[in-house]
Amino acid sequence: MxxxxxxxxxxxxxxxxxxxxxxxxxxxxxxxxxxxxxxxxxxxxxxxxxxxxxxxxxxxxxxxxxxxxxxxxxxxxxxxxxxxxxxLPEPDEDEFYYSDLVGLQAKIKHDDQTEELFGTVYLVHDYGAGVSLEIKRGEGENAIIPFTKLCFPHIDIKSGWLEVCPPNEVEVRPSDVEDQS
Structure with a gap:
């Protein structure tokens, strides 16, 4: 390996x-x-x-x-x-390296506690004005979301997933719906 x-x-x-x-x-x-x-x-x-x-x-x-x-x-x-x-030193209990995020499944939790797979963390962007995560949703379909506590309220590195709450500016559509424009 x-x-x-x-x-x-x-x-x-x-x-x-x-x-x-x-x-x-x-x-x-x-x-x-x-x-x-x-x-x-x-x-x-x-x-x-x-x-x-x-x-x-x-x-x-x-x-x-x-x-x-x-x-x-x-x-x-x-x-x-x-x-x-x-x-590198081992991170503390509630800490992680950004590289640990790549490959995690991003899930949306609905009010009825059901989960929907949003995509997989593909890249971590940090250009100095704040970190954002690029999430691969399907073939050629990615979403870039600010890496904030509001947008990613729960991260479970060991289980391989994080919860995502996309802001209103990110269009969330099921990947099987074709673009009508």
Missing amino acids: KTPLVHIGTIGKPHGVRGLVHLHSCIENPKDLETYGELVDDHSERWTICWQSEKVAALYDSQKKRMDNRTAVEKLTNRKLFVPKSL
Whole structure:
């Protein structure tokens, strides 16, 4: 079984001409990126980092050779950095990693306590203005819903589902109803 990886940072634009990069952290304490040792990117290349200032880092390849020119690091812009989930601390009782949400079944609970399958969590989006979940409902039919307590009042990671209460702005139709427009 393949070890699950967790996205913990993204390589940004170059900083200067000596191979430094802006590094965008996805974890609470950006300094911890350095402590995880070797990181793997979305092209299966391995990197270690060394912070130079608050948001600027030097990159070292798998042979421990420092990237030392702007041209080389320009090609790495927007690469995502990952670590094996096993290196991360276990979340507390009511906590989870966003990556744990992918694959969960999204269910709507009706007033009569019956449940309806809404879809499956396909992606977690976080662009800085708030997290949203993309739920795959059927072939080519996805819904993007803000990840708030109001829209997702109950999450049961161990059982593999979460409750969804789509806001009025999200059109909810049975997947067997064809579009009339």
